[in-house]
Amino acid sequence: MDQHEHSQEHGEGTHIVSYARYIMIWIGLVMLTGTTVALSGMDLGRWIILTALTIASIKTTLVLSIFMHLKFEDKMYRYFVLIAGSTFLIFISLTFFDYAFR
Amino acid sequence: MAIAAAAHGAPEPDFYHAPSKHKGIFAWILSTDHKRIGILYLFSLLTFFLIAATLGVLMRLEMLTPGKTIIEPQTYNTFFTLHGIMMIFLFIIPGLPAVFGNFMMPIMIGAKDVFFPRLNLLSWWLFLAGGLLALVSVFLPGGATDTGWTFYVPYSIRTSTNVIPALMAAFILGFSSILTGLNFVTTIHRMRAPGMTWFRMPLFVWSLYATAWVQILATPIIGITLLLVAIERWFGVGIFDPSLGGDPILYQHLFWIYSHPAVYIMILPGLGVVSEILPVFARRTIFGYKFIAYSSLAIAFVGSLVWAHHMFTVGMSNTGMFVFSFLTFLVSIPSAIKVFNWIATLYKGSIALEVPLLFILSFIVQFCIGGFTGLMLGALAVNIHVTDTYFVVGHFHYVMFGGTGFGLFAALHYWFPKMTGKMFKKKPAVVSWFMVTIGFNVLYFTMFILGYQGMPRRYYDYLPQFQTLHVIATVGSWILYSGILVMFVNLLISLRKGEKAGANPWGGETLEWTVPSPPPLENFDVVPTVTTGPYDYSKYEAVQEAK
């Protein structure tokens, strides 16, 4: 019984992702890289930084959720990643309350 | 706290006498036992504290008269720098978590050790290495650092003194702090005893949990910032240097993004100690347990949003100043929640005026004074006038020393019997409390007045009109320092000659009081099962009601 519960507890961690799925994600990542390079060649003006960061964020989400197994882990990890990410966003946005209004 | 009774076999030796594979001092400095590591921290930390406090007393002595009293101006600069670096990075930041968090937290949640015991030992080694490096930097050719503990650019890039060793020391100490935080979060998540749910955890553990998150999420910022200053000095890379286009104010932003939350790394465990000790000596369940627990998280969160209130006069945008001033005021809400709950806990309690409680009462009063002057400083109009004066020094010491420092003294007396198995002598302890409290207030309250009258901080010299107050403050520093010495001598003597303490001399209801004093190597013979929350004093409360 004890052992059974134990293995269940780690059941989420032992989720096996198929090679095909990983490769699909990789193809997606490479295509997104191509997109961001292509877009940078166009004259997007001030939107260039926004599109570049959006694409980078999508790529990061893919890496986090599949490569780093966040999708298959306990929900707690997702909250934690969210906490860490928003901490950084808070730091940078509060800093800009100074710089954007100089 | 009710524990499912466990069958006891032959008494296990306590952790001081448990067999170890190493001999002599190696049984300590290579031990991965959280209790031994806690004691290692205690002794190294108090050593650094005494050095830094001595520097402080010498600085006060220098300020006794205008002009030179005992030391040269450059020595004075290095003294306040070293006093700051040591007190902050080597004493208050690690203070409560590394000593009492390490020793008590695993026991309080019913665990045998922290989750990563070897990492824990590494943290201590890093702490020691950082501390020694900071000390060594004083004696290296080039001269001791004279930038102040804040390492502000561009001066820290230009000065010829040993800034890099000091920066590296702070960097290593930050790493040590991160590892402790990481260890504690993992321990609290993974190692609580059966039935020890989140809301049955002692409040000290809650405060450590909140602190640990701040350590993890804020410390790396100072790491990279100090590293960048070192890189600028080494390679002449343009990052903060204004002559290369850099922005020194950006350095200050980054420095305070960590260093303001660091203030909460320092004070949160102190607040936790108050919540921990108060119910024991009021013989009353803590009032508003969940509010106190959540307010720790709230302080950790809101405290991370207010850093630029250190920079109101450096040339920030007005919008930035409004926003940060407003956010600063918000911190007072969770802080006040705690204070109100403490006072409500004392109300109608059967209060036992033991030494730990005395320190806690001083804590509460001084923390309130420190907090209110903090609000004054957070107000833009006042801040412009009193920034960089003794007012700030007074405020800072009221919160950090009057708060965390006194919390550490309280914890030291409260857990002394558990850690050593001996009771300390009460009379000298009360005397030391009295001296420390009086000396502290004479020294630092005077600073508020000095600052309000316009005495700038970090100045070596001053106008004669300030002398009376400087003399009063210096006398205060003597009383304070003597009080600290009395306290330490008393505890050291008690260590040898104190009476044997039982498992639970104070009548505490948390798990650490259910194990022998000092605890055995793995804390518990049988992993305890927890069935109620902490601070269950219903039996005392029933008696009190009957009266």
Add this chain to the structure above:
Amino acid sequence: MSSEVATATTQGHTHRDDAGTKLGMWLFLFTELILFGGLFIIYAVYRFSHGAEFELAANELDRLVGTVNTIILLTSSLTVAMSITAIQEGKKNLTLLLVGMTVVLAFAFLLNKYFEWDHKIVAGIYPGSPDLINKPQGVILYFGLYYVMTGLHALHVIIGMVVLVVMMFFVKNGTIHKGSFVRLEAGALYWHLVDIIWIFLFPLFYLLH
């Protein structure tokens, strides 16, 4: 969240607790994230104040080199992710092959980076160089950040390589196996973080114009 964790701890701690080890690793990754976060804040502020000069400076970087390096790192992330599946299936040799490929790709990345830096340094663009000092301040800041950020990232690549090589030894001598692979997972997590940081560095330095 609290209740799940609470029940998990009732198992006591004599068991190996892989979930806890992984939690510790994630917390460590957060510190790395914030470490680079500090640099990204500096980047954001200077790009905000010196936007045009940043774009000017970015012209000096070879977009193709950056793109190739991005693909290399993404592929190395793929191989190390696949190695987890391989170890879960108990395929020792395949695991070794995949982690080995990751290390080789990491080396290729570094080699590429070395030539790129070398090219810049030969062209007289390095911190404190007389050429750079005379350029507009935004350009000095851009290259300061370029060297620090890609340098720190390269340092992480080197650390990641060492970690993965150690993991290969563990796989080889059987310390890491089908029933116990949390260390390999932790190493892989670290490697993915290195990848994520590059995912942001790449557009911020190479794709400005």
